[in-house]
Amino acid sequence: MDEKQDAGLTVAFLCTILLLLLLADLWQPDRKFSENENRLLASRPTLEKSALLSGKFMEDYETYLTDQFIGRDNWIELKTRSEILLQKREVGGVYLCDDDYLIEQHLPEDFPQELVDRRLELLSRLVEGYGARVMLVPTADNVLTDKLPDFAPYYDQDLLFAQVRERVGEEAYIDVASKLREHAGEEIYYRTDHHWTSLGAYYGYLAWKEHTGMLSPVSYDPGKLCAVTDDFLGTLYSKINLPSREDEIRIFPETLQRPVRVTYDYNVRKTSLYEESYLEGKNQYGYFLDDNHGFIEIETGYENGRELFVLKDSYANCLVPLLTAHYERIYMVDLRYYNGRLSQLLDPYMGESTDVLVLYDCIHFLEDFKYY
Amino acid sequence: MxxxxxxxxxxxxxxxxxxxxxxxxxxxxxxxxxxxxxxxxxxxxxxxxxxxxxxxxxxxxxxxxxxxxxxxxxxxxxxxxxxxxxxxxxxxxxxxxxxxxxxxxxxxxxxxxxxxxxxxxxxxxxxxxxxxxxxxxxxxxxxxxxxxxxxxxxxxxxxxxxxxxxxxxxxxxxxxxxxxxxxxGADVETISYGCCRFVTGLAKKVLLANNIGLLWEEISAMNFGGMSTLAAWMGIGAYALQIYFDFSGYSDMAIGLGAILGFRFPENFRYPYVSASITEFWRRWHISLGSWFREYVYIPLGGNRKGLPRQIFNILVVWMLTGIWHGAGWNFLLWGLWFGFFLILEKVFLGKLLGYLPRVFGWIYSMLVVLTGWVMFVVEEPNGIFSYLQAMFHRNGSEWYDERALYLLLQYGVILIVGALGATPLTGQIGRRLEQSGSGLAIALRRLLKKVIPAVLLLASVAYIVDASYNPFLYFRF
Known part of the structure; x- marks a missing residue:
């Protein structure tokens, strides 16, 4: 074979690759949704004169081609794997940590002091007006710090805790962070999800109990935690889409003892704190209190006349079951779904025996804790 | 497109x-x-x-x-x-x-x-x-x-x-x-060369420039005032590699496509970062622009034939224009004059001086000038340029290095090394050695690599394009 033939072979080889991909891409049908990326994929844009002249059609069309390109998930996996090969320990905002942990990255520059100040202002109004208690839960990067890649930057939430503590006072501030750090060696965060586990929530509960001094008719035993699923792959897994070690979701069997009545958004009534159906799907953490709702009312079956109002994010969903033994009724509000004045919502429920609790993980507190 | x-x-x-x-x-x-x-x-x-x-x-x-x-x-x-x-x-x-x-x-x-x-x-x-x-x-x-x-x-x-x-x-x-x-017309060997050249350019842009660019992206978002010296150097080094691979990648793709169609476009880059003087740098960087200005501005103005003062004037004119060609902003003008200044120094005495010294001195001097130039080029506003330069020269009161810089060094170390090696003639030399060797094994290996390497680069580039969170077009200001 001479050089000419060999050159022809090179051209033919490269053209074949290009053409095979092209034909396969033309042949395969469009997808609406990407399970892996957990988002709607772009669909074919319609051709309009104005969109053509402004160039919007072209932009949309390119997004559409790229979103629907043949083997999209495989290409993304190839990219991720090659980045890891190049020694990257961070993929799409997720740190690949020791001991198979995936931990979400939060950079210090994303949380400027003025944002903290705004949140502190809202928080102190609640504490002064309603005697609210504050539980801010550190995220995994602040507790499992030694599992992070070497020198990995993270937003140091202790700076926030110190400010909150000073602003709301010892009376209102529940120190969850110290409690969690005492147990950093245990399974207190999921490996593939950004939430804390039921065990983590249990230590949060202990911190709450020590702070309030409330007595419970039930004592929970971490030794008795029982698994409801062992193939949980959470939100952080979805961001990197590489084979990961699956998590167990465990619950305290004591929380199943009493019959409860749960009302979601004033209309859907259930008789359990847990929703089995989520264990079949991808979002298994939704098992706790049916994922996200604007308003949840729980009648706990413990008749002591006490009520609790929780302003919360999804971290609360696995802790609130532990609080049921202390209150007759628990109301949970997710401020992201509530646009009215908070006082209008709160005031009708306020009585002598009503407690208010603000329960967030630090990051969602900074991002989502907003009300009028 | x-x-x-x-x-x-x-x-x-x-x-x-x-x-x-x-x-x-x-x-x-x-x-x-x-x-x-x-x-x-x-x-x-x-x-x-x-x-x-x-x-x-x-x-x-x-x-x-x-x-x-x-x-x-x-x-x-x-x-x-x-x-x-x-x-x-x-x-x-x-x-x-x-x-x-x-x-x-x-x-x-x-x-x-x-x-x-x-x-x-x-x-x-x-x-x-x-x-x-x-x-x-x-x-x-x-x-x-x-x-x-x-x-x-x-x-x-x-x-x-x-x-x-x-x-x-x-x-x-x-x-x-x-x-x-x-x-x-192009014969099949030229077409094959064009295909490989195109894929090489694509890989330079998508695999090297975009990924190294992420490092600059992250560092340029930091507060320059509190930036460690290591971070500042890594940042501007990353930008230097990004713009080189991006720009020369585009040129490779253009030259490759041209070859397939039967055109011979002029070469645009010849490993600029190995230069030992600024004069040499501009003979290796964006050659087609330099030769355009030389042919249509510098020489018509009299070039070097009308005495030194006139030559200095001509150089200043050309470099003002070169600067402003890259974008409508004072920083680009400054950037052009910055190079004009060192080109004049080299004409007057520095060039001779560098000639007596080992090449490495010239290289260090050139890199200092070029990297400082990139700061003016990319940071754009005067305060930013000044505080970035302060960070580079350890004049902002920050540490020599900090955890953040070490982290980025670990994350990007491999690709920075690949990039730095890729910016030297080294890989080309290995290729040529293989090309010249007449042994049967070398020929077989060469023929195999000529298919496998472009194919791998093409597929890897597609993977990075499909998941394109960062794929900028840097020349929208040119």
Whole structure:
């Protein structure tokens, strides 16, 4: 074979690759949704004169081609794997940590002091007006710090805790962070999800109990935690889409003892704190209190006349079951779904025996804790 | 349309090439014309995809210079010819000035005179600085008798709109491609070379430039005042590699596509970061721009033939223009003059001095000048430039290094090393050694690698394009 033939072979080889991909891409049908990326994929844009002249059609069309390109998930996996090969320990905002942990990255520059100040202002109004208690839960990067890649930057939430503590006072501030750090060696965060586990929530509960001094008719035993699923792959897994070690979701069997009545958004009534159906799907953490709702009312079956109002994010969903033994009724509000004045919502429920609790993980507190 | 996109690779390119090479089945005489028709239409689609309105501007420019060329050629009177040349150059410079520099001028006047003229906020037509320079080279060379007039409008329109080098260079002078416009062909070896060259360029852009660019992206978002020295150097080093691989990658893709179509475009980059002086750097960096200014500004101004003071003046003019060509902003002017200053120093004494010293001294000096220059180029506003330079030279009171910098070093260390090696002639030399070796094993290995490496680079590039969270087009200001 001479050089000419060999050159022809090179051209033919490269053209074949290009053409095979092209034909396969033309042949395969469009997808609406990407399970892996957990988002709607772009669909074919319609051709309009104005969109053509402004160039919007072209932009949309390119997004559409790229979103629907043949083997999209495989290409993304190839990219991720090659980045890891190049020694990257961070993929799409997720740190690949020791001991198979995936931990979400939060950079210090994303949380400027003025944002903290705004949140502190809202928080102190609640504490002064309603005697609210504050539980801010550190995220995994602040507790499992030694599992992070070497020198990995993270937003140091202790700076926030110190400010909150000073602003709301010892009376209102529940120190969850110290409690969690005492147990950093245990399974207190999921490996593939950004939430804390039921065990983590249990230590949060202990911190709450020590702070309030409330007595419970039930004592929970971490030794008795029982698994409801062992193939949980959470939100952080979805961001990197590489084979990961699956998590167990465990619950305290004591929380199943009493019959409860749960009302979601004033209309859907259930008789359990847990929703089995989520264990079949991808979002298994939704098992706790049916994922996200604007308003949840729980009648706990413990008749002591006490009520609790929780302003919360999804971290609360696995802790609130532990609080049921202390209150007759628990109301949970997710401020992201509530646009009215908070006082209008709160005031009708306020009585002598009503407690208010603000329960967030630090990051969602900074991002989502907003009300009028 | 940019090359590093699914649209270009899997729609435009195959479809265009199919049409183009189908012409080889029809008789050669009419096929030549057919090829140019396809090339022109393809180029117009390519450009209109990104600039559906400004494509008319490019066509206007094409028609204008075509007619000027014809008129200059037809006229016998020297005064008329000169007038026509001035008219052509003025129209080109007016288009360029109006779309690229008008707002800059308005803002400058406003800030100097305290006036409040409204800016026009027109988006800059992509590639305008490239194609206006190319058409100017045509009329100037027709006037000087260096190029024959082009009577065939189709051939001329192909020259102006030629999509491989339309939006990011290299700046092809008319005389570079004069002959190939009408009559060209590529043998299979050239086509194979073109394919490999294109894929290499694609990989440089998508795999190296984009990924190293992420490091600069992250560092440039930090607060320069509290930045450690290590972070500052890593950041600007990353930017230097990013713009080199991005720009030279685009040139490779253009040269490769040109080769497939039968054009020979001039080389644009020759490992600029191994330079041991600034003079050498600019002989290796964006060569086609440097040679354009040299041929159409520096030499007509008298070059070095009119004594040292005049030469210094000429250098300053050329480098002011070079700076401002890269974008309408004071920082680009400063950047150009920065290089002009060192080029003059080298002309006067520094060049001789460097000649006596080991090459490594020249290299360190050049890198310092070039990297400092990139700070002016990319940071843009004066306070930012100043505090970034303070960080680089450990004058901002921060640490030599901090955890953040060490983290980024660990994350990007491998790709920075790959990039730094790729910016030297090393890989090329290995390739050439393999090329020259006559042993059977070496030939077999070479033939295998010539297929496997481009295929792997192509597939890896596609993976990074599909998941393109970061795929910028850096030349929207040129």
């Amino acid at each position: 940019v090359f590093s996109s699914i649209l270009f690779l899997f729609r435009f390119l195959p479809f265009f090439m199919l049409c183009y090479f189908l012409t080889y089945v029809i008789p050669e005489r009419s096929a030549r014309r057919m090829r140019n028709v396809i090339l022109l239409l393809g180029s117009l689609v390519f450009y209109a995809w990104g600039e559906p309105v400004y494509v008319l501007l490019m066509l206007f420019s094409t028609v204008s210079d075509y007619m000027h060329g014809r008129a200059i050629d037809a006229s016998q009177s020297q005064r008329v010819r000169a007038g026509l040349l001035i008219s052509s150059v003025c129209i080109n410079l007016f288009i360029l000035g109006f779309f690229k520099y008008a707002d800059f001028l308005i803002l400058t006047v406003n800030s100097l005179a305290g006036t409040h003229f409204q800016t026009m906020n027109l988006p800059l037509p992509i590639g305008i600085s490239f194609y206006t320079f190319q058409t100017m080279s045509y009329t100037i060379d027709v006037y000087r008798g260096k190029a024959k007039v082009q009577r065939n409008f189709l051939d001329f329109a192909v020259f102006v709109t030629l999509f491989p080098q339309l939006i990011a260079g290299p700046i092809v002078k008319y005389t570079d491609v004069e002959e190939s416009l009408h009559d060209r």
